[in-house]
Amino acid sequence: MSLTPLFDLHTHTIASGHAYSTLLENITAAKEHGLIAIGTSDHSPGMPFGTNEIFFENYRVFPEEINGIRLLKGIEVNIIDFDGGVDGGQVMPEMDYVIASIHSHCIKSGTIEENTRAVIGAMKNPWVKIIGHLDDGRYPLNYDKIVAAALEYKVALEINDSSLRPSSARLNGPQRVAVLAEKAVQSKVPVVMGSDAHMWCHVGRLDAAQKVLQNVNYPESLVLNYSLNGLEWLLRKQKY
Numbered sequence: 001m002s003l004t005p006l007f008d009l010h011t012h013t014i015a016s017g018h019a020y021s022t023l024l025e026n027i028t029a030a031k032e033h034g035l036i037a038i039g040t041s042d043h044s045p046g047m048p049f050g051t052n053e054i055f056f057e058n059y060r061v062f063p064e065e066i067n068g069i070r071l072l073k074g075i076e077v078n079i080i081d082f083d084g085g086v087d088g089g090q091v092m093p094e095m096d097y098v099i100a101s102i103h104s105h106c107i108k109s110g111t112i113e114e115n116t117r118a119v120i121g122a123m124k125n126p127w128v129k130i131i132g133h134l135d136d137g138r139y140p141l142n143y144d145k146i147v148a149a150a151l152e153y154k155v156a157l158e159i160n161d162s163s164l165r166p167s168s169a170r171l172n173g174p175q176r177v178a179v180l181a182e183k184a185v186q187s188k189v190p191v192v193m194g195s196d197a198h199m200w201c202h203v204g205r206l207d208a209a210q211k212v213l214q215n216v217n218y219p220e221s222l223v224l225n226y227s228l229n230g231l232e233w234l235l236r237k238q239k240y
């Protein structure tokens with residue numbers, strides 16, 4: 001795929017407590033990658049040693065653009081129970097978009113049915129637009145049900161570039177991402193590539209994710225990073 005991604009909505013700053021770059025460093029990296037927009041999506045307060053609600057409330061000081069790059073207000077919330085509860089609190093409606101993900105610091109794996117129910121429950125949340133890194137082998141999921149629910153509840157499934165790197169803590173990431181992409185393309189589910197950068201040097205790096213999608217001939221119209229329409233779909237305030 002020779003197409004160029006326009007944006008990266010999954011990035012972390014030092015505010016997350018286990019990431020290593022500032023917002024400005026991330027924006028500079030996004031510009032170097034030729035992106036037109038970056039979303040900053042630090043972890044919600046349930047992640048140990050990270051942010052608090054005031055951090056997200058004060059996004060109101062953000063300008064719309066910095067150094068010619070559109071700056072979008074995001075949050076990555078934790079899925080905290082098998083009903084799909086998330087810990088985004090009162091700030092989710094104020095965000096441009098919300099990513100919901102399973103993190104090992106915030107929920108223990110259940111059965112495949114429980115994990116799947118947790119993810120689908122989070123999809124039903126009206127503010128959740130993206131489900132992050134569904135590819136951790138420590139948390140088995142029924143991808144057929146996940147893909148069907150993504151269509152029903154109008155969320156994008158993330159193809160997470162960092163899960164594809166050797167440094168990833170997730171189990172069998174590359175294999176899981178490949179299976180997910182195969183299932184998702186069959187059902188024509190919109191996907192969004194995210195770097196999940198915890199350091200500026202990974203912002204906008206989506207080449208491994210692109211390769212996975214290329215391998216299954218993912219239609220470019222369903223890869224949201226390739227168009228402004230894709231971005232607007234993700235930023236729509238009302239899902240339904």
Ligand SMILES: [Zn+2]
Pocket residue numbers: 012016018043198
């Ligand atoms: Zn993190």
Ligand SMILES: [Zn+2]
Pocket residue numbers: 076101102103132133
């Ligand atoms: Zn995450």
